[in-house]
Amino acid sequence: MTSSDSELLARVRNGDIEAFSELIEKYANAVYGVAYSKLGDYHTAQDVAQEVFVKTFRKLNHLQEAEKLGSWLYAVTARECIDWFRSNKRYELAETIDAPLLETAEDALLRKEFRNEVWSALNTLSERNRIVTVLYYIDDYKAREIGDFLGISVDAVESRLRRSRTLLKKEMLSMVNENLNQNKLNEEFKKKVFQDERMSESQFRRVIMGESGFDDIDMSKANFNNINLESSKFDNINMSKAVFHDINMHLAKFDEVGLWEIEVSNCEMGGAHFHDITLQGKANTFERCDLSGTVFLNCNLSNVDIRDCEIAGLTINGVSIDVLLESYNKGGNQPQ
Structure with a gap:
């Protein structure tokens, strides 16, 4: 049975590291998805997501309303992205090619071009529509979950999704879905958070x-x-x-x-x-x-x-x- 945010927060505040592990599992791809929507780079987004969870662990006691955990994480992520831009004004986002050992240079290049094509399509959307679209496709978040995380109504989520689907062609939506799902976070991300020297x-x-x-x-x-x-x-x-x-x-x-x-x-x-x-x-x-x-x-x-x-x-x-x-x-x- 999945714990509520109030239960998770209470357990984490009592030092239950397993509860924090559950919290990461619940919100990792939401935080990562928002960071990707703002930065356009999977690797940078993962770095930002890791930073968010490390800081979150140390600041959870400052959150007064447990039911707003999701929207609080969204606000922390948004600020972290702003800080990233301020610190990297001259940096041009470019996907790093983490090619599997058996992947050829040509395949790696094609994969990078595919990622760039997906981002180019998503970048035609307004940021608020892009965030909703990424969250919807990256980890099958439901409209209610997206709304709670972003602090908006279900109607607003559904309206933004409809707008995105109108602007993106069916084939491109399929490509977005495939690429986001392939690049979503997994258990390895959780390990990276816990292995952070600040933890x-x-x-x-x-x-x-x-x-x-x-x-x-x-x-x-x-x-x-x-x-x-x-x-x-x-x-x-x-x-x-x-x-x-x-x-x-x-x-x-x-x-x-x-x-x-x-x-x-x-x-x-x-x-x-x-x-x-x-x-x-x-x-x-x-x-x-x-x-x-x-x-x-x-x-x-x-x-x-x-x-x-x-x-x-x-x-x-x-x-x-x-x-x-x-x-x-x-x-x-x-x-x-």
């Missing part, structure tokens, strides 16, 4: 995120506070200098995660599983944590400071902590 210090607080999945993103300097991450999975992630406080990570799984200079305190980590973990840099501290039953497999634990933690049943590379401590003590070394 790495995001704060995650007071959230139930049990069984969440985090894969191939940068979460360095993230601050996790009072969150339920039970049974969550972290895979191929940079979490260096992250802080975990008062977290339930029971049965969580960390696979190929960079945990450098991390601070973990008051966390429930019973049954957690760490595999191929790199711990380096300054001391990584685990303080007042329940590590009972936790498993470390093929991990570098040479720089770990464990203080006042429950470690019963903890195993390292298949060997229990009790056996390791017994062997350590028999060797004549006393733990500090």
Whole structure:
């Protein structure tokens, strides 16, 4: 079931990163479509869309009326496009040819000419009609959704669509539909937003995120506070200098995660599983944590400071902590 804007906004404000992911999925092509309508270049439009969502994440608390989230995003996008023009007065828009490896130079040129032809047709429309037309064809947005996003009535949306269809020939409309659909944003765009260096210090607080999945993103300097991450999975992630406080990570799984200079305190980590973990840099501290039953497999634990933690049943590379401590003590070394 799709969450309403009010629900999404409330969850994002509480630090729920999955809710922000849903928000991007819901509005990505709308923001991108508006940027393309104003700039006429897919690549520049994608850059602008990324900028919009990064800034949006940091400014959502300023939005007073959740039901106006869409129209607020439209206003942010419009301002971002104006800023782009001001910063690039001498820049001539030109499509960059991102040719697939198996595509010939001739095919790439034809594709560029096709894009230019589509833009030339769209550019014959007024900006307000062009925006409605692009949104309608880029991701099958309905008239009501377009109206809510632009802050206009459904009748106004339908009127502008009729005007565009009258001005553009049937064959050209088909070409516009095909080209916009081929160039709409996908999951890769969402990853680019989350990998933006300005997103790495995001704060995650007071959230139930049990069984969440985090894969191939940068979460360095993230601050996790009072969150339920039970049974969550972290895979191929940079979490260096992250802080975990008062977290339930029971049965969580960390696979190929960079945990450098991390601070973990008051966390429930019973049954957690760490595999191929790199711990380096300054001391990584685990303080007042329940590590009972936790498993470390093929991990570098040479720089770990464990203080006042429950470690019963903890195993390292298949060997229990009790056996390791017994062997350590028999060797004549006393733990500090």
